[in-house]
Amino acid sequence: AQKITQTQPGMFVQEKEAVTLDCTYDTSDPSYGLFWYKQPSSGEMIFLIYQGSYDQQNATEGRYSLNFQKARKSANLVISASQLGDSAMYFCAMEPNIIQGAQKLVFGQGTRLTINP
């Protein structure tokens, strides 16, 4: 069964520090995709970063990077130089068969990140 586990319900970080949000996944499909979304208090889902199971390099998007460790089945999100606007809920998600498109995402329960000034 496909599953995403986020073990940190909440995290508190000082502004300008780096923060790592943990995500482990479970799937038997070889061609999967991993996503991170941000959900601010306004409620919308904001796409942050994507990593494909066959991608050799770790994905990066600006201040966001994904620490992809395939053997450990982990896909941790790293936010560098955190800002007050980073305070939000963060969701890790997986598409078990990315060849068929990002249509059946499996989500973790999320981590609430709070950035302190």
Add this chain to the structure above:
Amino acid sequence: NAGVTQTPKFQVLKTGQSMTLQCAQDMNHEYMSWYRQDPGMGLRLIHYSVGAGITDQGEVPNGYNVSRSTTEDFPLRLLSAAPSQTSVYFCASSPAIGNTEAFFGQGTRLTVV
């Protein structure tokens, strides 16, 4: 470019009432999906579609119907609303090619009393 548009944004229903949540996308995406988000939880897949005329069930389909008569629209129908269906509903779309992102609508907050 509007992206994925959901209507309404808020809705209160009485138990037993029916209604349709609307979802439209203008990106010509083949894939569309409906998710629900309960308090303190991640999103769970209700139904999805890989193209016009093709739909399938997700993790939590009971109590919901969908149809996809056009590429652009993917409405979600609640046949007889129950308090357990109180949730925030998200519609998402993604392309069949270059499928590295699912685009989400703004969500519909539904309360069933």
